[in-house]
Amino acid sequence: MRKLVAVLALATVALAGCGSISERREASRVTQELGRPPVAAAQSVRLSPAPSQTTLPSTSVVASVTVPFTTHPWKWEHPGAAPFAATRAEAMQKREGAIRKLGFPEQCVAQLVAAMGKPGEEVVMKMGDRFSAQVSKGGVVHGLREGGGVVDFKTPMLPGMQLVARAEKWSVTCEGNVQTVYLPAVCFNITAGVPVPVSPVTVPPLLSAPEPVVGVCPDVYHFKLYVYTKKAMSVPGVALTAAKEELEKKFVIGWRDAHHVSRSHYTQLQKALESGYLQYSAIPHVFQVSLIMSPEADGGSPTITKEQVLGDVTVKDFYREISFTKQQLDDWDEISFVPVKDENYESPPRYNLTGLHELRVFNHLPGVKGGEWAGSDEGPTRDCTVGGLFIE
Numbered sequence: 001m002r003k004l005v006a007v008l009a010l011a012t013v014a015l016a017g018c019g020s021i022s023e024r025r026e027a028s029r030v031t032q033e034l035g036r037p038p039v040a041a042a043q044s045v046r047l048s049p050a051p052s053q054t055t056l057p058s059t060s061v062v063a064s065v066t067v068p069f070t071t072h073p074w075k076w077e078h079p080g081a082a083p084f085a086a087t088r089a090e091a092m093q094k095r096e097g098a099i100r101k102l103g104f105p106e107q108c109v110a111q112l113v114a115a116m117g118k119p120g121e122e123v124v125m126k127m128g129d130r131f132s133a134q135v136s137k138g139g140v141v142h143g144l145r146e147g148g149g150v151v152d153f154k155t156p157m158l159p160g161m162q163l164v165a166r167a168e169k170w171s172v173t174c175e176g177n178v179q180t181v182y183l184p185a186v187c188f189n190i191t192a193g194v195p196v197p198v199s200p201v202t203v204p205p206l207l208s209a210p211e212p213v214v215g216v217c218p219d220v221y222h223f224k225l226y227v228y229t230k231k232a233m234s235v236p237g238v239a240l241t242a243a244k245e246e247l248e249k250k251f252v253i254g255w256r257d258a259h260h261v262s263r264s265h266y267t268q269l270q271k272a273l274e275s276g277y278l279q280y281s282a283i284p285h286v287f288q289v290s291l292i293m294s295p296e297a298d299g300g301s302p303t304i305t306k307e308q309v310l311g312d313v314t315v316k317d318f319y320r321e322i323s324f325t326k327q328q329l330d331d332w333d334e335i336s337f338v339p340v341k342d343e344n345y346e347s348p349p350r351y352n353l354t355g356l357h358e359l360r361v362f363n364h365l366p367g368v369k370g371g372e373w374a375g376s377d378e379g380p381t382r383d384c385t386v387g388g389l390f391i392e
Contacts, residue, residue, distance in 0.1 A: 073130070074143040075152040076191070079165055082137035085188035092116065098135045098190035099181065103144065108174035112181050120168025125151050125184055127162055134191035149191070173198055210289055210310035213323035217384035221329060221373060223361060224319045224387035225337060227281040228269060232391045233346050235272050238265050242391075246349040250302050251334075251360040261347040262359060262388040263372075269389065281392050284316040286340040297333035297364045297371070302351075308332070312340055319387070329373065329382070335361040337388070346391040359388050 084098065085091035091098075096113045104112060129151045133143035143149035153163045167184040177195035184191065213220050233239050241261050248260075272278040293306040313320050324335070337359040339345065345357045362371040373382035 072146060074134075074146040074149040076131075076134060076142075076149055077152050077154045079153055079155070079163075079184070079186040081187070082140075082189070083187040084136055084139075084190055088183070088185075088188065091183060091188040091190070095181075095190070097139070101135055101139060101141050102133050102190065102192040104179060104192075105175045108172065108179050111172040111174055112170065112179060115170040115172050116181060116183075118170075120170045120181075120183060123167050123169045123182070124164040125167050125182065126164040127151055127153060130194055131182075132192035132194055134189050136187070136189045143192070148194075210313065210322060213325055215325070218382065219326050221324050221326065221382060222385045223322050223324065223335065224385065225287065225313065225315055225322060225359075226269075226319045226387060226389040227283075227285045227315045228273075228389060228391050229279050229281055230346055230392055232269055232272070232278055232389075235265065235269060235278065237268070238347075238391075241265060242347045242349070245347065250296055251351075251358075251362075261391065266387060266389065280317055280319070281315070282317055283392065284314050285343075285390065285392070286312050286314050287337045288312050288340055289322060290336040290338070291328060291332040292334050292336050292360075294333050297362055297366075299366045304336075307336075315390075329363045329371075333362070333364055335363065337361075337390075339390075343392075348390065357390070359390065361386070361388060 085094060095116050096109065099109055099112050131143065131149045131151075133141055134149055135141050151165070153165075155163050165184040165186045167182040169180060169182050171178050171180045173179075177197055179195050180193040182191055182193055233242065238261055241264055245260050251260075269278060273280070289310045289312070291308045291310065292304050294300075294302055294304050296302040313322060338356050343357075348357055348359055350356060351358050363373065365371045365374075368374050370382040373386055
């Protein structure tokens, strides 16, 4: 008997930002629903990990090309019936030929092949999900002549249950679209998802600086925001941490998580600055400062449920100090710093669910009342000053 997987989530595509930061976050959420027909509210996408206790046998690969959908798409009804490959390793060896069969632009083939050389993002494919085409046993391509395909598994299910296929997912930005390839773990069939157009990047107007906060600790707390030159990546250990940080699904996994450059190398980079090895960036960098609420502060998902934008700050030639009241730290889960211009930064990397370079500071953490302000002893008393950094 096939093991069943309860449907929970599909991860989002990281896109280049456009418009205001809140619009860019919203655009990333909407992107998750592009390429699928309208579904009932109960089937809406959630940013929760797929359950791990049960799986489907085998695997398939999915890719994305521009194909207009018809009212009579090809239906993927029998997962595992005609596997493209016997193992994941075999599917990887044959991936370039499969990608070419799916009709990707020639300029995108090499990018997709290279992207698939690394482990993909874990997702699930569920009933009703649309795709452009699929390659099955013998290199046969389904869905191109029909104008697309749809997941429509016919395996008998108990009432209220739904069969889903676990998959890996890779996405690249190419030829004006986010092109996506999936590798479902049921038949290793290469299937093409739907490309998502990338909107042109626009620079939103600058907001005024946050209102000045008057007072002293413990009524007022200060955050120092640094921007270092790219040379910071050559400080021992920083490049390795940055590589690990890029694979993270959340902003924090535990107190003082080692896979974040701003947390684990903050003091080390200050010492490199003091020695003269490192310099502040001489280029003006503008950041939007927001107070946010997120279940992640309590161990949940990193989804933003509420946001209050305080304003924009410019960092150049020195650090910038931003002050917050005790009430703000008590009332809000996190503080968010996001570059206003969509520029590339070495650290922090683009967050996989929004495509934004975002630094978050946690005012609360599970078991740590003061969050990242708690001080060296992790006690209930907050430090009066903490800091964080970007590397250009």
